[in-house]
Amino acid sequence: AQSVTQPDIHITVSEGASLELRCNYSYGATPYLFWYVQSPGQGLQLLLKYFSGDTLVQGIKGFEAEFKRSQSSFNLRKPSVHWSDAAEYFCAVGGSSNTGKLIFGQGTTLQVKP
Amino acid sequence: ETGVTQTPRHLVMGMTNKKSLKCEQHLGHNAMYWYKQSAKKPLELMFVYSLEERVENNSVPSRFSPECPNSSHLFLHLHTLQPEDSALYLCASSQLTSGINEQFFGPGTRLTVL
Numbered sequence: 001a002q003s004v005t006q007p008d009i010h011i012t013v014s015e016g017a018s019l020e021l022r023c024n025y026s027y028g029a030t031p032y033l034f035w036y037v038q039s040p041g042q043g044l045q046l047l048l049k050y051f052s053g054d055t056l057v058q059g060i061k062g063f064e065a066e067f068k069r070s071q072s073s074f075n076l077r078k079p080s081v082h083w084s085d086a087a088e089y090f091c092a093v094g095g096s097s098n099t100g101k102l103i104f105g106q107g108t109t110l111q112v113k114p
Numbered sequence: 115e116t117g118v119t120q121t122p123r124h125l126v127m128g129m130t131n132k133k134s135l136k137c138e139q140h141l142g143h144n145a146m147y148w149y150k151q152s153a154k155k156p157l158e159l160m161f162v163y164s165l166e167e168r169v170e171n172n173s174v175p176s177r178f179s180p181e182c183p184n185s186s187h188l189f190l191h192l193h194t195l196q197p198e199d200s201a202l203y204l205c206a207s208s209q210l211t212s213g214i215n216e217q218f219f220g221p222g223t224r225l226t227v228l
Contacts, residue, residue, distance in 0.1 A: 032215065034216070036219075041202075041221075041222075041224070042221050042222070043118070043120075043204055043206075043219035043220050043221045043222050044204070044206075044217075044219040045219070046216065046217075046218070049216060090157070094215045097215070098164060098169065098210065099145070099162045099164060099169050099170050099210075100145050100147075100162070100164075100208045100210045100215030100217070101159065101162065101170065101215070102159075102215060102217060104156055104157040105156065106155075106156045107156070
């Protein structure tokens with residue numbers, strides 16, 4: 001079955017600390033992987049994506065993610081968190097299809113302590 | 115206007131009302147999506163339109179009726195809703211060229227059913 005698991009529902013980090021949000025996926029074909037961020041009351045904004053090539057991808061707002069095929073993971077990282085990073089983060093997986101359907105994880109809520 | 119817009123941003127309706135949600139994408143995409151986002155639940159894909167044809171309907175109750183008159187506009191017609199339909203309804207669009215899907219989201223409509 002195709003699925004995305006984000007094991008951490010809530011994470012709290014101090015401002016300036018490093019961050020890693022976990023994402024594990026199950027997908028039968030070549031996966032295309034995405035991280036989205038959602039601020040309260042807003043839609044989802046794409047942070048970064050992986051289709052092929054270099055397994056370490058850079059995104060907006062200083063985020064990066066690493067694709068590890070052997071571990072079926074696509075973890076999101078940031079070296080130094082800012083208070084404005086507090087939001088909900090969603091990992092998603094898709095593939096080549098005629099609908100472009102994405103499967104989303106349940107999301108991880110990030111709280112940033114001053 | 116740029117990106118994906120949704121109107122209204124907030125909607126309160128009674129169970130006997132009929133209302134419509136509107137989504138417009140200004141990105142030249144050929145696929146559009148409706149999602150439902152409830153508290154504490156993953157994003158639920160409701161409908162997918164590709165080239166103005168509905169290609170996916172994920173067992174959505176008939177009280178939700180989508181309409182895609184052209185590639186830029188998507189509507190969700192609502193009637194006889196239930197309180198459990200209260201949620202954030204998100205619209206997204208993508209360009210299905212090679213089948214690689216990168217979805218762009220609107221800000222959502224916060225629906226409250228009394």
